[in-house]
Amino acid sequence: MKKIINEPGKFVDEMVQGILLAHPGALRTVGDDLRILARADAPVSGKVGIVTGGGSGHLPLFKGYVGPGLCSAVAIGNVFSSPSSQQVFEATKAVDGGAGVLYLYGNYGGDVLNFDLACDLAELEDIETRTVLGRDDVASQPRERADDRRGVAGIFFAYKAAGAAAERGDSLDEVARIAEDVVVNxxxxxxxxxxxxxxxxxxxxxxxxxxxxxxxxxxxxxxxxxxxxxxxxxxxxxxxxxxxxxxxxxxxxxxxxxxxxxxxxxxxxxxxxxxxxxxxxxxxxxxxxxxxxxxxxxxxxxxxxxxxxxxxxxxxxxxxxxxxxxxxxxxxxxx
Amino acid sequence: MRTADLNVVARRALADLVGYADELRDLDQALGDGDLGVTISLGAGAVIEALEQLPEDATAAELAKACAKAFANANPSTMAALVAGGLLAGSKTLVDSTEPNQADAARFVRAAGDNIALRGKTQLGDKTILDAIMPAADALEAGSDPVAALDAAVVGAERAVADTKALQSRRGRASWLQERSIGLQDPGATAFLRLLQCWQAALHAAPAERN
CATH class of the missing domain: 3.30.1180.20 (Dihydroxyacetone kinase; domain 2)
Known part of the structure; x- marks a missing residue:
């Protein structure tokens, strides 16, 4: 193996530190957790928040799509591992501007478990959530089982469209509808x-x-x-x-x-x-x-x-x- | 039972439950990462504090939601989130009752179990907390009166916990052990059994002791 890294166990945190230093003012950590990043101006009052997340190792997915006109926050795990439900929940609280939060992420078992658990935690805080799963990889399942497909690069389109819809002030149901509409197309x-x-x-x-x-x-x-x-x-x-x-x-x-x-x-x-x-x-x-x-x-x-x-x-x-x-x-x- | 009495019973049961933290830690160390003891002790402590803050006239649903919130945030983990989600799902079956009865309790426990199964993508026999919850829900539904129903629920959960030893863990960290998980008692199911036993003891305690 030849990689430009320090201690392998610090790979993810040091990568995030580098991003924060290179792009000051764009993103902030939620709490002190380097695995939860929100756009600097979150929460935006009255607008739908969008939380995404998943494993590290896919940059610019997921951390790269947080900002105005895109997602509001991201929770990441170790390389190819899900973030925890609590991290997703913390991201949710950090970006809820009173209009609810859309969970938009790829269809992988560990991520679904933790985001679904976060839905319950958010509901306990009276934050409304909706979930739309990226599932665009045609090779992973035939058309008739399209809902079971993996989410891959095509989620970019859903981020772009849902992010723009949230930015112009669409309701949570409408932002979720738009995200789903893009995913299935x-x-x-x-x-x-x-x-x-x-x-x-x-x-x-x-x-x-x-x-x-x-x-x-x-x-x-x-x-x-x-x-x-x-x-x-x-x-x-x-x-x-x-x-x-x-x-x-x-x-x-x-x-x-x-x-x-x-x-x-x-x-x-x-x-x-x-x-x-x-x-x-x-x-x-x-x-x-x-x-x-x-x-x-x-x-x-x-x-x-x-x-x-x-x-x-x-x-x-x-x-x-x-x-x-x-x-x-x-x-x-x-x- | 009035919700105000339920609050007292719950606090008493949870205070007793903390006494089982070491047992749960040891069981979890054999199968998982050993944090269940802390999850239960910090979680129970946080729930007791939340229950102390609740007004006299809180509904049973409000009580359950307060427990869920406190438990989820005390020592966050997948287990804590699953339990919190279960309590939340249970609370939705209670509407605005301030005097939940046996049927309410049965519906509550069933809904909590169903939500844990749904969220955790787990089923009976996977060697999880669900294996103890579902027999208890069965007993609460079938019991001729509340006391007999709770007694039967404890017996059912006891049997289910003993039965988990023969099972192979199919969910979570414990599933990584594969066949080596056979022979070990499931910590999650045990935690639910201990809660039921503590609840039973708290109910049977003389009213004067309920504080």
């Missing part, structure tokens, strides 16, 4: 070409022989649909976009936003090579691409690989994507 699929190495164990999360790729991989290195020889960028794009077009039943005249996401160790150049073909395939089908995002939005430490996410757009969703937003890791400037 988002599909993602990824491939991995080299594994993640956990700082604490120093071991690769899975073995992948040279020259092979894992198709449909999750952001913790969960196995995908199958493993096969490494293909060209165009072949990979064809695979990923093909599965997404089928899943969302995209047809001539549909409008979409596209996110090509790097999993941590894949150069931006390669992501653009991938996007070139993604764009070609979608436009070839008559699909109109209204927004494109290329970069690292949800990573898995040093995993090499990429995912493609597509959000089917309508005017309402597009308006929310285009609304201003700001965090140390993401900025949308109003046109």
């Amino acid at each position: 988002t599909a993602t699929m990824g491939i991995g070409i080299s594994p993640t190495i956990l700082p604490t164990t120093g071991k690769a999360s899975f073995d992948l022989p040279d020259g092979e790729m894992e198709i449909g991989i999750g952001i913790h290195g969960e196995p995908g649909i199958h493993r096969g020889p490494l293909e060209t960028a165009d072949q990979i794009a064809d695979r990923l976009v093909g599965a997404i077009i089928d899943d969302l039943s995209l047809a001539d005249g549909d409008r979409v936003a596209v996110l090509v996401n790097g999993l941590g160790a894949t150069p931006l150049e390669e992501l653009y090579v991938l996007y070139r073909r993604v764009d070609e395939v979608l436009r070839g089908r008559g699909v109109e691409i209204e927004r494109t995002y290329v970069g690292e939005y949800a990573t898995s430490l040093e995993m090499a690989g990429a995912s493609v996410s597509v959000l089917r757009l309508d005017d309402a969703r597009l308006e929310l994507l285009n609304a201003p937003a700001q965090s140390p890791f993401f900025r949308e400037v109003s046109a």
